[in-house]
Amino acid sequence: MADLSRTAAIVGVAESDEIGTVPNKSSLQHHMEAAANALDDAGLSKSDVDGLFTAGYSTYATGDYLGIKPRFTDSTTVGGSSFIIHIAHAIAAINAGWCEVALITHGQAGRSNRAPQPADPSLPTLQYEIPYGFIGQPINYAMGATRYMHQYGEDRTRQALAEIAVSTRKWALMNPKAAMKDPMSFDDYHNSRWIAWPFHLFDCCLVTDAGAAVVVTSAERARSAKKPPVWVLGAAESHDHLGISTMPDLTSTVSRHTGPAALGMAGLTHSDIDLAMIYDSFTYTVLITLEGLGFCGPGEGPDFVAGQRTAPGGDFPMNTSGGGLSYTHPGMYGIFLIIEAVRQLRGECGERQVPDCGISLVNGTGGALSSTGTVVLARD
């Protein structure tokens, strides 16, 4: 395999103009605002874009709405991890010469527009899961958490989920863009209502309106960007099922493959990571992703996150934006992980800035714990 490490960089990141509850804007407008903002962040213009990436929508739709005619197009849609996987595809395309400036966009009026999406009845999930009420990820992921509790202990699992919810809220309080503005105590967590046992409300991510965009370009062009480049050192992707009932092991995502592969490509180990950005669709997602990535072993996650270790001031900064749990989550949150990692690596995060943040590992999870994409990012 060609060594693509450090051959391309992220030069622009942005959200759409307003995120949170934005009833007056469509999903595609969120795409467009975020694209304009990210290109501005990069010091590039729309005419520079020759590679277009999105998920959920086809680039047919985003290309049309944004007025972009790409010469490289990728609509890979494997859930909320897709945008992290797009980074991997972008660096491959840039190195192959298929494009030079890759624009990845996401937008979803997840809160204000809940028009159901038509689904193909021949999909196994439609035939064998949906009729039983396996509808929506809280229910699917909750079944994963139950299995984990059975294997590794209910009380220590519960404590771990609480640790993650509480620590993530602390970070959100330092992010002006975060939807959640109030502190969360452990009691608040435990007293929040049941959504799908074993999940409380505060185990579950938000549902917001938001857009985001990321610009990736070649090493050569990155050197002349407006801000310091953030290099892609490693990237990997995988998936191992569609619906939760065909997940081979409900306590282990394919982060067990993508984490080591991305770190291997980067030539780094876990101790090199200054900031972990881990898709927190649910508290449980974080718990098993830390294990899958290899920060700790299977079943060791509860010990790893104990004592607010991932909170501000802890020795393992994680999800410093406030995450999908407390910052924003429009439907497919993965791209927002990249935005925060890039801002931290540039030193733009003010009160919540992680000191000497040089290397970040970003892991997205999509579907019903189905897919993961991992990237390792670094400043110069």
Next chain:
Amino acid sequence: MTQQPYSKPLPTPQPESDFYWEKTREHELWLRSCNDCNQAYFYPRDLCPDCFSRNTTWVQASGRGTLHTFAIVHRAPTPAFRDDAPFVVAIVDLEEGPRMPTNLVDVEPDPSAIHVGMPVEVVFDDVTEEITLPKFKPAG
């Protein structure tokens, strides 16, 4: 006495699953099985998902299994499930090997009453004239 029409989502049988749904209507649970792997699998596919063999057949399942995992749904995912909540979604390890999604019924929707690994057995819920959903209850 008017009966409420069934408003929850229904499966749409497909060519490879017509037989499965015909048999559930007869209150039997049948699985697709590979003659080369000697292994049953779920969900039904004409070709074996392990080895791509076309040498596959239908076998009747015992209807017995154990609970692989579950969740108790308190917040109904759609209005059609509101009257059911709290209800139990579950994944069952069938005696023949495969795992299948289902509901656990005839049980208190309370975590103290439900245990991963508990023995369960199939029951058939005739939700419409055409569709019968196999569900599971604690084994008697």
